[in-house]
Amino acid sequence: MRLNYAGIVPISTVDWRGRAAVTIFFRGCPLRCAYCLNHQYLDESKYVELDFVKDQIKKSKPFVSAVVFSGGEPLMQDVIVPLAEFVREMGLAIGIHTNGCYPEMANELIKRKLVDKFFVDIKAPPDNPDLYGKVAGFGEYEAVKKTPEKIITSLIETLEIVDSCGMELELRTTLIRDFIGSREEIASIAAWISENIKNSEVTYVLQQGIPEYSLRESLRETQVLEREELYELGKIAKSFLNDVRIRTKENGEEIIFDSM
Template sequence: MAKPIYDITPFTLIDYPDKTACIIWFAGCNMRCVYCYNPDIVLGKGKMSFEDVCLFLQKRKNLLDGVVLSGGECTMHKHLKEFIMQIKSMGFLVKIDTNGSNPALMRLLIQEELVDYVSLDFKAPPHLFKEITQSDLYKPFEETLDILSGAALPFEVRTTVHSGLLQKSDLHEMISYLYGKNYKHIFYIQQHINNTRTLGNLAASDNDLDSAMFADELLEVVVRN
């Protein structure tokens, strides 16, 4: 049987807001974002089973607050719901990092109170989405955003920016779109990490953005470096 997990980051203070956590990296993704700096995870095969991860988590009970399910794309994987149920039974909070491509699963996890926080990647506006992600998954992303916006669940929307792919005008368009969707939270802009291998073998990004540039926008925007 194929193993779903590529690796585990045993401790993080920055990936789950205000919580101590570990990160479970799921192998594989249904997008091929050209700026992605996790090509080994996206293209690689899993090395660990759910059972392996549960054994690890048993040793972290009362030491960590939460578990971040990331990737790759964790919502692609079969039996994710059952895996999360095991994590929750050990007393951990669960955060999901997702590209929004599986709205049906997201709706189910929210209904059954199996997720505590979500980071939703807003890859690009519609006219650039296919070029950047190499996928036709914009409509599922929109549906996932609508589900999250209608739920009483903490979540954030974030965008990774490479200056060769997204211009400031594109970001303004994305901010206006989120405002029109009644998004009430902070919109996080993450500048691309240079000097890393990417799926698209991109040149370095200018990384000249800062939060002050977006002070007059309709939403609160925070640039993460």
């Protein structure tokens, strides 16, 4: 089998908090988020043999406790199943970064006990299809075939599957000034999570988007949201959720202890 492969970080301490992990990047994605930093992975193909990727993981095994599959969108590729089986045989934990568009594959991995933690992007309030579609690139990029409503339906199904099995779950929203991440939008997302996710220990992270590397050129001159601005937005989310964090280039990850 072959994998549409984008690259590897042999030892990462930022892709899974509290663990050293080897991160494998998959090519391809059904969305075209305007702020995407990895847009070079979205369209071009670069297939490699599965054994090549296994060898890369073996080299990192003495130094890590986990493997993270990221992208792009790793759940697009069926090869993730045999690769996850290999990782499990090596005794390493498995984390998956996903946009939630492939609930069937998420369910398959859970049934096979081939995943330990999901990191799921919530691009915008799930009860606002127009805004979700805008962030995901619907109507702007031909590659985005799913309607916003179908994207949200898949996201919700993925979250229900993960939530129902009590698996460790981190939800994440990337914020870009004047594009996504207003006070009202963060309140709406956090309220939705509070109402729809049963696991009260779910982690919600507000990520500082880096506009200069965005897929959409018009965003590249946008001023980065400062740490203090993200902290204030985090306090809004904290009004709804127990575990809220912000993630910035300057300070890394910080826990929000107080709410508005």
